[in-house]
Amino acid sequence: MNAIKITHYKKEFLTFYELASNLNINEEERYTIWKRYYGFNPFHREEHSEQLAKEMLIQAFPKYEAALPHILDFEPNEQSINHYLSVIQEELHAYEPLHAAILYFVGDFETDPFIELEDNNSYTLYFPIEREWKPVHFVNELVKVVYLNQLKMNPLQLTNIAFVTFLEGLALHTANLITSSDVGGTTLYPWMAKCQLEPTRIMMNIFPHLRRSDYKAIYSFTKGTGASGYQNEAGFVGWSVIDHLLKRGYTMPELLLIPVERVTTVIEKSLYQIMEESKYIQSQE
Numbered sequence: 001m002n003a004i005k006i007t008h009y010k011k012e013f014l015t016f017y018e019l020a021s022n023l024n025i026n027e028e029e030r031y032t033i034w035k036r037y038y039g040f041n042p043f044h045r046e047e048h049s050e051q052l053a054k055e056m057l058i059q060a061f062p063k064y065e066a067a068l069p070h071i072l073d074f075e076p077n078e079q080s081i082n083h084y085l086s087v088i089q090e091e092l093h094a095y096e097p098l099h100a101a102i103l104y105f106v107g108d109f110e111t112d113p114f115i116e117l118e119d120n121n122s123y124t125l126y127f128p129i130e131r132e133w134k135p136v137h138f139v140n141e142l143v144k145v146v147y148l149n150q151l152k153m154n155p156l157q158l159t160n161i162a163f164v165t166f167l168e169g170l171a172l173h174t175a176n177l178i179t180s181s182d183v184g185g186t187t188l189y190p191w192m193a194k195c196q197l198e199p200t201r202i203m204m205n206i207f208p209h210l211r212r213s214d215y216k217a218i219y220s221f222t223k224g225t226g227a228s229g230y231q232n233e234a235g236f237v238g239w240s241v242i243d244h245l246l247k248r249g250y251t252m253p254e255l256l257l258i259p260v261e262r263v264t265t266v267i268e269k270s271l272y273q274i275m276e277e278s279k280y281i282q283s284q285e
Helices: 010-020 027-037 049-073 078-092 135-151 161-178 190-195 199-209 215-221 233-247 252-256 260-284
Strands: 003-008 099-105 114-117 123-128
Touching (some): 003 078, 078 252, 161 199, 161 233, 161 252
Parallel strands (some): 003 099, 099 123
């Protein structure tokens, strides 16, 4: 049986923001107020985390005024979350009971959702609420939690570009399917629409990097701009590969069951096939 704990830092943030909006205080005083009344630091696992938090606050604070109505209106919907979780597990045949926490926070307009494995082997999904988002964006992250829980994996193990690509694609397709989005996956995210301009080039250029596991590479192909100069090329390639595998007859539960040690090979083989098919189509035109 699933056990989901839902919390948020909206009240703490609003207290901080009201106090920190005094025009007479400087950046150091604002940061002191932030630490005392809010203090959620998404960089807590990194070196120089406090310096990163200071820079985050300096960059984000001027934007909070415009985002305040959205933040004030935010309320987590426990019934909706449990519904989506149930549908995800049914769609993927991932019936391992999930013990997890969902923590909504106000971030810096740049920090993406992230997942951590806690000491008690439960998962926490941290989800920012300062930017407007659609249910499909949240469900996309919830799919990743279900996947990790089913395989009993630590998110820190997702250090291979091919594996990140695979999971991004699986999550995007599952979320797009179960939320009955009115727009397809290729137009739902601005970065995906841009990647559609040069799909074959993106696939060719990511291929040599699939086995890389360094932080610089993972950041480049997800949050940053990859080898072809587009944002989240791993997500686009993941969408394309999963689409290819589904058309080849795989089901979503079968994709979930692909052994971790085979994922890189599956991604490489699929990309090769997609590129070969693209060459064939172009030669016929």
